[in-house]
Amino acid sequence: MNVPTAYILVLAAVLFSIGVMGVLVRRNAIIVFMSIELMTNAGNLAFIAFAREFLSTAGQVFVFFTIAVAAAEVAVGLALVVAIFKSKHSIDIDQMSSLKG
């Protein structure tokens, strides 16, 4: 596919902004988590676009590591969500205010 890299970067920026809005707007902790995944994915898309532009495998290798880190993050994060649900019986992030100063 031969489209300018700038277009792909704009698509990545749109996806990233949707992820940011999801983190800021939604109150369900799992949806907030999924929005973070969407942002990670947008960053990966930019990496792949630049790897294609400069014909460098390093960008693709970096995406591989990003996916590995995202898998680790999801495992721990969802375990945290389950633990919070067990103690508070809610995953509304507005309820998680025990540490409020």
Place this chain on the structure above:
Amino acid sequence: MTTDLILFAVISVLAVATALAMLFSRNAVYSTLFLVFNFLVVAVLYLLLNAAFIAMVQVTVYAGAIMVLFLFVVMLLGAEQLSGRTALRWQRPLAVIFGGALLAIIGYVFLFRPAGSASLPPVPAEFGSPAAVGSELFQQYLVPIEIASILLLVSMVGAIVLTRPEKRKAE
């Protein structure tokens, strides 16, 4: 060139539409399924950008394993729906304003100060194939891949410890 642009336009519209649907779905199960669809669409885009191995990793690890884990937790907790009430009334419009401002800034930089050339260089035959990425991974990036494996092990242990049933501390 024109067919490429049309293809790219269809893929971007699908990706943005599924991302927005993920954001606005009331039911968390639908959100998860829309995000799976979004990841599959982006995997197709990776494939078109000559990153075959990463596209397959995206489908198996992201759309497969990670999203199934999400779906599993959503259904396990039975917390598909939350009431739409928010504690802070001004949070939602402010979030939309800041998100739009971020998008405007990034879009301005990308569109009016283009990062790359207009037409891309031709791709060598082996670029992005599993053999090419794998040899790069295991020759030049051997230490990072070992660190990534340790990270996955630690996160697995952490997940098990966090979800372990509480033991009563009687003694």
